[in-house]
Amino acid sequence: MIEAGEESMKKVWESLSNSGTQEEAYPDNPRTDIRGMFSFQPKRILDIGCGLGAVSGTIKHDFPETFAWGCELNPITADVAQTRLDKVSRSPMEAWGGDELELLKSVDTVLLLDVLEHMYNPWSTLQILREHLPEHAQVIVSLPNCANIHIFHELANGFWHYKPAGVLDVTHIRFFTQYEMQKMFYETRFKVARQAYPYFLPYIQEDRVFPFWFGGESMQVHVKDQSHWESLNAVQIYFNLVTAYDEQLNEEELMLKHGRHPETLS
Template identity: 40%
Template sequence: MEYTLQTDASLYSTSIVILTHNQLVHTQLCIQSIRDYTSDVDYEIIVIDNASTDGTREWLHAQPDLIVQENLINVGFPAGCNQGIQLATRNNILLLNNDTVVTSKWLKRMTEVLYEDEFTGAVGPITNNCSYYQAIPVSYSSLDEMQQFAKDIMSDAYGRSEYRLKLVGFCILIKRSVIDTIGLLDEQFSPGNFEDDDLSYRMVQMGYRLKLCRDVFIHHTGSVSFGKEQSLYHQLLTTNQAKFEKKWGFNTTYSSFIRYELLQLLDQHDSSAPLRVLEIGCACGATLLEIKNRFPQAELYGIELNPHSSAIAETFAKVQAMNAEEPLSYPQDFFDYIILADVLEHLYDPWKVLANLRNYLKVGGYVLSSIPNLMHVSALRSLINGQFTYTDAGLLDRTHIRFFTLYEIERMFVNCGFINRLYSSTQMPISENDQIWIASLMKLSIHTEPTQFNVYQYLVKAEK
């Protein structure tokens, strides 16, 4: 049965849950902006105060349109949100940081996207200050200018939304029925951080879709809760990341990268093109999901050794938890693109794998690959000084088995039979000391340009 867009006003009714812990001025701006810009949706505001001492409690109790619950201690973000959700009486739950300022038609538009189909479980906006690709460059210098900026965004991008693996919890709108299904926020992540990742993956795991509204902009100050206590914040990140990895079996940061630098190598296809794309080492499938945003008719395939992250990708792609160095079960001449993002250096025999993968590409299909450059000045400087120390990430990642220079990359792709090989690169800022090293290395090298010493990673597009 075809799903009909839901327009019943009662479906759009929303309980807005806000946590406060001091920072009264931010709270006042946030709540006043809701009052000013949310006249087109039925809503209630629930404020959970986590032991404020700066006059916030007194101000909250003087506001007749707020539902306020006070905590004698700061119970943290997940537990406070859960208290607010349990007090909520509306059809949807919106978790909103108190250091935000909302904009015209924000909630109506987000609820419209939320109910575009039966599978969407949660939506979020774009902003000026946020992680996981939700932030955009901004040009305003005041809140008045920000409101006009947001109107322009809604006008220019109206109707644009995209699927995401996760949404950041500074502003996330969730169907109440979804929370009833998956449960409340996991309070082991108190006082905060990674509870929104956990909530997002639980929704995806249950088959719900998450959408980012490209036409809704909300201002977010950010980092208000911890203020100057940045060392405490980073310690909390480390602790909660470990809790997340223990619960889910994968690193959420690494496993949700969207490899935009490789996606820019895709040909200019019509958006309705029925592409077949295979990603080797797809993790949770964030890059594949972005391909689906661009090409809705694309068939997505993945190979991923980690069964926990592959289980997430399997909710929207055909993923096998297997080793790419073993025989593959796909038909030959099948894929338009095969993506190897930081994969070849992890393989025992990347030459054999690459030659084998060529068989599964259509004639005219492409391998898109990113490969670290061992000739980067930082690696050569360490080697000259007698050091080849493996690290947790980077050029000398302890999980790297093979190492490449541009010459060796070119030789590998040529020997595997690829044609029309195009190379680009990513580079990291280098210091003045690095530049001195590069000048010295060039005196000993056949290379007359410093480029190969600056390149951190090569991007390869190679055709069958």
């Protein structure tokens, strides 16, 4: 039975504008934890999907010699970022002209923090970066992991519940598992130098003997080892990417880059 007033509650899709973006305020989060993924202290940053400029703006505040360049498509948000950063581009990378592409050659660090899943073609963005970044550059990526236990459980019960934020954010266009993230990176000619799981579901705290079956009446997952268990409990995954040639890749990495996708039922 619907309680009085419930029928007037705002639906999550009602927060979307005609462009597919949310009308809600952008979070002003400096995300200082992402600095643990740096291989070196950035001197010239490109922050794609910079929002209000909190992340790269805070780095610039802490290290004033840093050049901080943001890319933000929301004009109101970009205006705020402009007060914090040295430069803000307001068009997608695919539309950049010669000056911006030339400037990209001087960047040593790119931030792609929960932005690739909002793009229709994230592969194209990564290809442009690979073509124009200097060889020593690092690319820091944060992506939500749709292959976590909670999502499996909801799917087993017939749900794919869009939310205002999180893994099933209603503005997400692309959804990735850890394998699909890695394959996207290698196919666009990057190499994973480091990865980390910043947020775990509570099950990870329980002692386990591998392998084992995990789940309930609607779902059972065969957990192979500790690494598999960590990936199933990871809500988000961080990556440090570097450019790499085939001769710098091992056999498994070469398969990710050149091999066919494993056969699936779908």
